[in-house]
Amino acid sequence: MIIWQPNQEINKGRFIIQGKPLGSGGFGTTYKVLEPSTGKLYAIKTLNSTMQLREDFAEQQVKFINEALTIKGFDHPHILKVYEVIQEGELFGVVMEYIDxxxxxxxxxxxxxxxxxxxxxxxxxxxxxxxxxxxxGQLHRDIKPQNILLRQNKQEAVLIDFGLTRSIATKSMTNSLTEGYAPIEQYRRKGSFGSHTDVYALAATLYYLLTADGLKKEGEFTPVPAQNRKYDDEVxxxxxxYNSRISQRVNxxxxxxxxxxxxxxxSTVFKFRENLGLVVQPRRTPPPNPLPASEEGGLKSSxxxxxxxxxxxxxxxxxxxxxxxxxxxxxxxxxxEKEGWLDLEDIDNFPxxxxxxxxxxxxxxxDGKFGFSVQKRIYQSFGGTRENNSEIWEKFGDKVGWRRGNNWLYYKDITFLDKDKAPEGHFPVVDGCVLFCCVFGVSSLAPRLVNCNI
Known part of the structure; x- marks a missing residue:
């Protein structure tokens, strides 16, 4: 049995093990390593001690490497990057991107x-x-919150752990799974596998992200397992x-x-994203003023x-x-209506x-001059994010006409000019105080507009 130790040199001194393993799962152990020649950090994954003690270890290691070579061909910003395969004695390792x-x-x-x-x-x-x-042509088969990494200080998610990845064309698969996230077909060696298999796990992951507090209060830690639902009639x-603030569409x-x-x-992840309202429909030469819902058969409201x-x-x-x-x-x-204002959570969950x-x-x-989407474009053009930055706010306020003489205007001081004379992005002001809207409205609303594809 081989377990790499802190400060151990491997691959003829090319890498040095940094501290204890980053983690260990059902198949593999992942180490953080330093490449002294470049000063770069990487992650290296090997089969874990349990797998090393199996009689078919050699066969399992071949499968492990073949799967790594498949993933090596993936090139996507939200998929962990695999660089190469190395060998240290009898143990092979997969060199991957290290994510802090x-x-x-x-x-x-x-x-x-x-x-x-x-x-x-x-x-x-x-x-x-x-x-x-x-x-x-591949399925991940193990989508869950534990297999999604968030880059530090960035709202960027990266999919990891491809240990259960198989070709969609495969008719018989191991019944390895994670309770609560695996669909019913994954409990069988042979079943109706396809894109819908990963859709279930992705939907279950979203379920958990939005209901974790409620689940915990009731002593649950995952959505109800598919097998319990099918054979024990558990609802x-x-x-x-668990969370009344979830929109009906997402629910x-x-x-x-x-x-x-x-x-x-x-049936597909694309359709699931579409059902969630995340898919931007392509337009034919989009005009500056898209048609409102009222002229498409009714003003739409959730x-x-x-x-x-x-x-x-x-x-x-x-x-x-x-x-x-x-x-x-x-x-x-x-x-x-009673409170008379929206807080951050209200905006984050606005339909x-x-x-x-x-x-x-x-x-x-x-004619394309006013609207939240216009304000978002102006705000982001100055480098605006959800973080409060007074310099960016002032530039934004000057641009849309919500400031005068280096001072923010109150609602009563706004001059409601006609369309041709008003600055771009001047409306909607929305709240009774322009300062409130600026600091807590546009900045908070911008991420929601992005998520809603507006």
Whole structure:
């Protein structure tokens, strides 16, 4: 049995083991190593001590290396990069990208369940990685929060641990799995395997990200295992059971993605992302003012809000009245009429459908001059992020006409100019105080607009 020790040199001194193993799973152990000649850090994965003691160790090591060579051909920003295979004595190792960060599971354990917008950001990234893998004819078969790394200080998720990866064409697979995330077909050696197999695990991962606090309160740590659902008639509670702030669209998409029977389940990751509202539909020579939902058969709302008055005010060019109506509608959507303002969580979970309707109405009737999406573009052009940066805020405020003489304007001091005279991005102002909207509105709203593809 071979276990590499801290400060041990391997591969003829090319690498030096750094500290204890980064982690060990059912198949492999991963080490952090330094390449002295370049000063770069890498991760090297080997078969673990349990696998080394098996009679078929040599055969398992061949499979391990063949799988590594398959992954080596992957080139995607959200897939762990594999560089090469090395040998140290009888043990082979796979040299991989070292990511300074933590797993999505540990992140949620420390922070608590995520907001819908943040959870969708990571699911969208991993979903795109899975689409790439599926197009290469492979299945991951072990999607779960523990197999997703977050780069330190970045909202970037990376898919790791391809130990169970198999060709989609394979009809018989090992029944290795992770309870709570594996679909029913994975409990059998032979089954209906396909893209839908990874869809279940991705949907279950999103389920956990959005309901971790509720699950923990009830003594659960994963979604109900598929086998319990099928054979013990155990019911999978809807995500909203644990987290009432989840939008109906996301709630329904998760449940469809976690259907027990493959033929009833969302068939592809692309369709799952589409059901979540994450897919940007291609446009034919997009105009500066996209058509609002009202001219496509009705003003769309996820919660029954009537946007007719806003439509009519904007069409008539009544910008102040439309701005006040926008504020009223947004409070109604978030059920915050009593409080009279939106907090960060309200914005993070604001329904994409309603946000898109409001934005499209403003964009259309201002000929592309006003709207949240216009403000987002201006704000990001100055390098704006969710972090508060006074210099960027001031530039933004000057650009959209919310400052005068180096001072922020209050709502009562705003001059509601006609469309041709108002600065680009001037509307909607939305709140009663421009300073409040600037500091807590645009910065918080920008990530939601990105996640909603607005």
């Amino acid at each position: 960060g933590e797993t999505l599971f540990k992140y949620v354990q420390n922070k608590g369940q995520l907001s819908e917008s943040e959870a969708l950001l990571y699911i969208d990234q991993i979903g795109k990685a899975l689409e790439y893998i599926h197009n290469k 999978l509670p809807a995500p909203k059971h 329904d998409a998760i449940l469809q993605g976690m259907e027990i029977e493959p033929e009833k389940r969302t 919660c029954g809000i009537d946007y007719t008055k806003l439509h009519d005010l904007l069409k008539a060019g009544k910008w102040k009245e439309a701005d006040e109506e926008t504020r009223r509608l947004m409070l109604a959507v978030a059920k915050r 994409c459908e309603d946000l898109r309707t409001i934005d499209q109405l403003w964009v259309k009737y201002s």
